[in-house]
Amino acid sequence: MQILHPFAGPIQQYLKNMSDPDRDRPQHCPQCQANQPLVGHGFYRRTLVDVGFDGVIPVRRYLCRLCRRTVSLLPEFALPWLRASITVIALFLIARLLQGLTLAAAAIAASQSMMPYQRGQFWIRRFRQQAPALSLALASLTAPAAAPDLVTRALQMLESIGWIVAHRFLFADLRAHLLGWPDFLAPQGRRATLGPVAPSA
Numbered sequence: 451m452q453i454l455h456p457f458a459g460p461i462q463q464y465l466k467n468m469s470d471p472d473r474d475r476p477q478h479c480p481q482c483q484a485n486q487p488l489v490g491h492g493f494y495r496r497t498l499v500d501v502g503f504d505g506v507i508p509v510r511r512y513l514c515r516l517c518r519r520t521v522s523l524l525p526e527f528a529l530p531w532l533r534a535s536i537t538v539i540a541l542f543l544i545a546r547l548l549q550g551l552t553l554a555a556a557a558i559a560a561s562q563s564m565m566p567y568q569r570g571q572f573w574i575r576r577f578r579q580q581a582p583a584l585s586l587a588l589a590s591l592t593a594p595a596a597a598p599d600l601v602t603r604a605l606q607m608l609e610s611i612g613w614i615v616a617h618r619f620l621f622a623d624l625r626a627h628l629l630g631w632p633d634f635l636a637p638q639g640r641r642a643t644l645g646p647v648a649p650s651a
């Protein structure tokens with residue numbers, strides 16, 4: 451299961467903080483509610499594209515001794531299963547869907563001038579599908595904007611709340627994804643195959 455790393459700040463700071471497993475160690479298990487600190491369980495690595503960063507970041511994992519399941523602490527600037535950071539996707543969607551720029555110009559606005567245009571189209575398609583659910587879910591954080599359509603309304607609400615703040619709320623409280631969960635992780639971002647980790651001998 452992925453939960454959000456309490457860290458808020460630039461990637462460079464996140465990478466620096468990674469060396470200390472005690473720093474953000476969960477004090478209880480989010481999956482079985484065992485009331486004991488989780489034990490460090492290494493890292494997994496994932497790719498991330500952000501403004502000024504394109505590389506691999508470590509994501510810290512912890513293990514619950516009671517239910518033998520792992521929890522990973524995803525930094526809040528990253529989205530599950532998507533390479534691009536929230537900032538990159540937000541810059542692109544705002545440029546394309548609110549400001550009406552071309553796909554190429556929107557990619558430049560998101561500092562992704564070399565990205566294949568299909569990637570942007572994919573984000574747009576996913577976001578359009580999510581917009582009704584997003585404007586509904588975010589209504590508890592901000593008043594719904596008067597907008598000509600649900601896509602514009604959702605974008606304006608995200609802009610007023612802040613994309614990362616909104617993501618934190620959606621993901622941590624509702625297990626909802628800004629661009630919707632893919633089928634293989636639906637409905638709540640849990641892999642169907644997720645199971646207990648075999649106890650180590």
Ligand SMILES: [Zn+2]
Nearest residue numbers: 479482514517
């Ligand atoms: Zn547990």
